[in-house]
Amino acid sequence: MRINTRKKRDAVIGTALRLFTEKGYENVSVEEIIAATGTSKGTFYHYFRGKEEILAEFGNRQRTIIDQWLKRTPKQVESLEGHLNGLFLDLTSNIQNAHRLHRSLIGLSLLNDALYEKQQADIQYLYDSVLRWLPEPGRAELLVSVYFGTIVRWCFSGEDDLAERMKANLAHVWNGLRHPQSEAVFRVSTPKEERSMRVAVIGGGLAGLTAASYLSELENIEGVLFERSPHLGGRAFTYEKAGFTLNYGAHAIYGIDRHEISTLEKELALSFSSKQVDKRRVMYAKNGQIATAPLDFVNIMKTGLLNTMEKVRFVAEAAAIIAHIHTMKNYPTLGDYLAESNASEDVKELWEHLVCSNFFIAPEDARKVSGAVISEYYHNLFLSTRPVNYVLGSWAVITNQLKQKIETSNRWNILLQEGVDSIRYADKKFVLRTKNREETFDKVIFAMPVQQVCKLLKNTAWEPFLAEYEGNTPTEVMVYDIGLSRVVARPFNYISDMDNKMFITDVSATDHTLVPEGGQLLQAIAYLNDEFEDEEERKAYLDQKMEQMERLFDRHYPGWREALAVKRVSKKAMVSSVKNIATNKLLPNRLENVPFYFCGDGCVGKGELAERAFSSARRVAQMIAAEAKAMSAKPAAPAHAGEPRG
Numbered sequence: 247m248r249i250n251t252r253k254k255r256d257a258v259i260g261t262a263l264r265l266f267t268e269k270g271y272e273n274v275s276v277e278e279i280i281a282a283t284g285t286s287k288g289t290f291y292h293y294f295r296g297k298e299e300i301l302a303e304f305g306n307r308q309r310t311i312i313d314q315w316l317k318r319t320p321k322q323v324e325s326l327e328g329h330l331n332g333l334f335l336d337l338t339s340n341i342q343n344a345h346r347l348h349r350s351l352i353g354l355s356l357l358n359d360a361l362y363e364k365q366q367a368d369i370q371y372l373y374d375s376v377l378r379w380l381p382e383p384g385r386a387e388l389l390v391s392v393y394f395g396t397i398v399r400w401c402f403s404g405e406d407d408l409a410e411r412m413k414a415n416l417a418h419v420w421n422g423l424r425h426p427q428s429e430a431v432f433r434v435s436t437p438k439e440e441r442s443m444r445v446a447v448i449g450g451g452l453a454g455l456t457a458a459s460y461l462s463e464l465e466n467i468e469g470v471l472f473e474r475s476p477h478l479g480g481r482a483f484t485y486e487k488a489g490f491t492l493n494y495g496a497h498a499i500y501g502i503d504r505h506e507i508s509t510l511e512k513e514l515a516l517s518f519s520s521k522q523v524d525k526r527r528v529m530y531a532k533n534g535q536i537a538t539a540p541l542d543f544v545n546i547m548k549t550g551l552l553n554t555m556e557k558v559r560f561v562a563e564a565a566a567i568i569a570h571i572h573t574m575k576n577y578p579t580l581g582d583y584l585a586e587s588n589a590s591e592d593v594k595e596l597w598e599h600l601v602c603s604n605f606f607i608a609p610e611d612a613r614k615v616s617g618a619v620i621s622e623y624y625h626n627l628f629l630s631t632r633p634v635n636y637v638l639g640s641w642a643v644i645t646n647q648l649k650q651k652i653e654t655s656n657r658w659n660i661l662l663q664e665g666v667d668s669i670r671y672a673d674k675k676f677v678l679r680t681k682n683r684e685e686t687f688d689k690v691i692f693a694m695p696v697q698q699v700c701k702l703l704k705n706t707a708w709e710p711f712l713a714e715y716e717g718n719t720p721t722e723v724m725v726y727d728i729g730l731s732r733v734v735a736r737p738f739n740y741i742s743d744m745d746n747k748m749f750i751t752d753v754s755a756t757d758h759t760l761v762p763e764g765g766q767l768l769q770a771i772a773y774l775n776d777e778f779e780d781e782e783e784r785k786a787y788l789d790q791k792m793e794q795m796e797r798l799f800d801r802h803y804p805g806w807r808e809a810l811a812v813k814r815v816s817k818k819a820m821v822s823s824v825k826n827i828a829t830n831k832l833l834p835n836r837l838e839n840v841p842f843y844f845c846g847d848g849c850v851g852k853g854e855l856a857e858r859a860f861s862s863a864r865r866v867a868q869m870i871a872a873e874a875k876a877m878s879a880k881p882a883a884p885a886h887a888g889e890p891r892g
C-alpha cells in the first residue's frame with residue numbers, strides 16, 4: 247500500500263474508532279464516518295468491506311502495543327511479574343476510554359464469523375507473546391484469561407476504572423502463582439521497641455545480593471551492602487551491546503526443580519521464568535563423531551558414544567546414583583573410583599566428561615573431584631525432570647529484583663564503588679573502611695571470592711585462621727561470545743567437543759530474549775590448563791585455544807565471520823572461586839575464632855557455581871536472622887562469638 251493511501255486509510259480508521267467510542271458502534275452509520283472523514287462512499291468501500299472491518303482494526307492497535315513490548319531488552323526488565331503486568335496494563339489503558347466500543351466488539355465477535363476469527367487470532371497473538379517470556383502454558387493461559395475476563399466483567403458492570411480492576415486482579419493471580427504458603431521462613435515478627443542489629447555485606451554478586459535480600463525482610467536488622475565496582479551482579483553481571491545481552495557468567499541452571507533458586511523464588515517472592523534446553527539437541531562430539539549427550543534414558547539409548555553393553559552399564563550406574571547406593575560416594579576422588587572400576591574406557595571417559603561439563607573443569611581435574619560430591623550432585627541431577635535450563639532474560643532479571651527488594655526495605659543502603667579496604671574491631675563493633683567512609687557494624691558477611699577474603703583479612707588477628715584456604719585454586723575458562731546478525735546455522739543447541747575440551751552453546755536457541763530479532767548468540771567455552779612454565783608459554787597456549795575455538799565455530803557455524811555483530815573474548819574468566827576438587831577446601835560459613843560469616847561460590851553450600859553462591863548466602867542470612875531474634879529477646883548487648891582476644 248502506498249504511503250498516502252495508508253495515511254488515508256488510517257485516518258478513516260482513527261475517526262471511525264473515535265465515533266464508535268463516543269456514540270457506540272451501533273449508533274454510527276457508514277455515512278456518518280464518510281461525512282466525518284471527508285471521503286466518498288466509493289473510497290470508503292474501496293478500503294473496507296463495512297463497519298465491522300474497522301472495528302476489527304482495534305485488535306491491530308493492540309498488536310502494535312504488544313510488538314513494542316516484545317522489543318524490550320532484558321536489561322529493561324526489572325522482574326518477570328512487572329514486565330508482564332506492564333503489558334497487560336498498557337493494553338488496558340488503550341481500552342479504558344473505549345467502554346462502548348469494546349462492548350460492541352465483544353458482542354459482535356460472537357455473532358460475526360470474520361470478527362470472531364480476528365478476535366481469536368488476536369487472543370492467540372497475545373498468548374504467544376506472553377509465552378515468549380513465560381514459557382509455561384498453564385500460567386500464560388491463566389494470565390491471559392484473567393486479562394480478558396476482567397475486560398468482559400468491566401464491559402458488563404458500567405464504566406468504572408478498568409486499570410484499577412486489572413491491577414487488583416493481576417495482583418491476586420501473582421499472589422497465587424508465588425505459592426504464599428511457603429513464604430515467611432525469614433519473617434520474624436518483632437515488637438516496635440526492639441533494638442536493631444547493623445549488618446554489613448561485602449560484595450554485590452549473587453551471594454551478597456541474596457544475603458542482603460533475605461535480611462532486608464527483618465525489621466530489627468538494618469545494613470549496608472558494599473560493592474567495589476560500579477555495578478551489581480559480580481560475575482553474574484549482564485550488559486548490552488548492539489542489541490545483544492551478554493552475561494559475564496552464563497545463566498544455565500542445572501536441575502532447576504531441585505535447585506536452590508527455586509527455594510529463593512518462593513521465599514523471596516521472585517518472579518522469573520526459565521526455559522529448558524532441548525535435551526535431544528545437546529550433543530557430545532568425539533573422534534569427529536557427533537552423538538546425543540547422555541542426559542536422560544532416551545538420550546542414553548540414542549547415543550553413539552557407547553555400545554549396547556556400555557549403555558546398560560551406564561544406565562545401571564545412573565540408577566545406583568539415584569538410589570544413593572553407588573559406591574562412588576565412598577571414594578576420595580572420581581579418579582580413585584575409575585581406577586578400580588571394571589567399566590569400559592568409554593564409560594569411564596563419559597563420567598569424566600560429564601563432570602567436566604557440569605563442574606566446568608578440565609578432564610584432569612574432573613578425576614580429582616570427590617566421589618561423595620559427584621554422587622550427591624548427580625543424585626539431584628538425574629532425578630531432575632528439568633536438567634538444563636536458562637533463566638529467561640539473563641541473571642539481570644534476578645539481580646534486579648534482589649536489588650529492588652533491598653532498596654525498598656528502607657533499612658538497607660547499597661553503596662557502589664565502595665570497596666572495603668580494611669576491617670578492625672573496636673568497642674564491640676566491627677569498623678569497615680572504604681576510601682570515602684568508615685562505618686561500624688554488629689555483624690559482617692563476606693560475599694566474595696575466597697582469595698579476596700584472605701587478602702582483606704591479611705595482617706589482622708584473623709589471618710592465621712584463614713591460612714588453609716589461601717592456597718585454594720579457582721576454576722578458570724576461556725569464553726568467546728559472538729553475536730550474529732542472523733541465524734547462520736542451528737545444527738544443535740549445545741555441542742561439547744570431547745577431543746578439544748571445549749563446548750559451544752547456542753544461547754539464543756533457548757533464550758531468544760538476548761538477541762535482536764533474527765539474531766543468534768553463541769558462546770564457546772574452553773577448559774584451561776593452569777600450569778605453565780612462564781608467561782610466554784601461557785600466552786601461546788591461550789592464543790592456540792582461541793584459534794581452536796574459531797575453528798570449531800567455522801566447522802559448525804559456517805558464515806559466522808560475515809554475520810558477526812558483537813564479539814567478546816575473556817581469556818581467563820573465573821567460573822568458580824574454589825575448584826571443587828579434593829585438594830581444595832571450601833570455606834565454611836562460620837570459622838572458629840573468626841567472628842564473620844562467609845558466603846559465595848567458594849564457600850560451603852549446596853550444589854555448584856551459582857547454586858552454591860545462593861545456598862551459602864541463604865544459610866548465613868538464616869544464621870544472622872536467628873541471632874537477631876535471640877538478641878531482641880535479651881535485654882543487654884550480646885558478646886560477639888569469636889571476637890578477637892587480647
Ligand SMILES: Cc1cc2nc3c(=O)[nH]c(=O)nc-3n(C[C@H](O)[C@H](O)[C@H](O)COP(=O)(O)OP(=O)(O)OC[C@H]3O[C@@H](n4cnc5c(N)ncnc54)[C@H](O)[C@@H]3O)c2cc1C
Nearest residue numbers: 449451452453474480481495496498665666846847855856
Ligand atoms: C564464564 C562463566 C560461566 C558461568 N556459567 C555459569 C552457569 O552456567 N551456571 C551457574 O550457575 N554459574 C555459572 N558461572 C558461575 C557464576 O557466575 C558464579 O558462581 C557466581 O556469579 C558467583 O557469585 P558470588 O556472589 O559468589 O561471587 P562474585 O560474583 O565474584 O561477587 C563478589 C562481588 O564482591 C565484590 N568485591 C570483591 N571484593 C570487594 C571488596 N573488598 N569490597 C567490596 N566489594 C568487593 C566484587 O566486585 C563482586 O561484585 C559462570 C561463571 C563464568 C565466569
